[in-house]
Amino acid sequence: MTTNVNIEDLADKSLYCKDCGNKFIWTAGEQKFFLERGLQNMPKRCKICTAKNREKLREKHPLWWIKCRVCGKKNEVPFEPLTEDTLCEECFIKETAKRDQKLADLGEKFDD
Ligand SMILES: [Zn+2]
Ligand SMILES: [Zn+2]
Numbered sequence: 876m877t878t879n880v881n882i883e884d885l886a887d888k889s890l891y892c893k894d895c896g897n898k899f900i901w902t903a904g905e906q907k908f909f910l911e912r913g914l915q916n917m918p919k920r921c922k923i924c925t926a927k928n929r930e931k932l933r934e935k936h937p938l939w940w941i942k943c944r945v946c947g948k949k950n951e952v953p954f955e956p957l958t959e960d961t962l963c964e965e966c967f968i969k970e971t972a973k974r975d976q977k978l979a980d981l982g983e984k985f986d987d
Contacts, residue, residue, distance in 0.1 A: 885910075892921040894928070908967065914954060929953060945970070 885903040892899055899921035909917075920928055929938075938951040943963035950963040962970060 890918060892924050893919045894924040895921060897921050907971075908964070911971070912967075913957060916954075 885906045887903055888901045888906070889898050890901050891897070899918075901918055905918075918925065932938075932953075938953055939955055941950050941952050941956045941961040941963070942948075943950060943961065943966050945962055945966040948963055948965075
């Protein structure tokens with residue numbers, strides 16, 4: 876998926892849960908994760924309903940299993956993995972932070 880959204884410009888968004896109708900926040904961090912993974916279905920439910928729904932789905936469809944290429948941990952994900960080369964959410968956040976730090980370090984060098 877190609878996207879014109881600049882990840883740096885993301886801001887928290889208010890969405891309405893399709894199940895309970897309550898407003899919930901889709902945070903910039905979650906949107907970034909979503910965009911960087913090329914996911915296409917925006918969250919439609921608040922966290923509580925997502926958890927409830929996941930329980931329901933689990934009875935019908937198993938979640939997909941991924942094996943994280945960094946920590947080797949097996950992880951259940953509610954979406955079909957796009958590649959074999961998958962990171963668990965924890966490592967994905969760490970890798971992103973590391974990359975951002977590298978870019979920041981480079982930026983400091985250029986400032987000299
Ligand atoms: Zn809800
Ligand atoms: Zn991992």
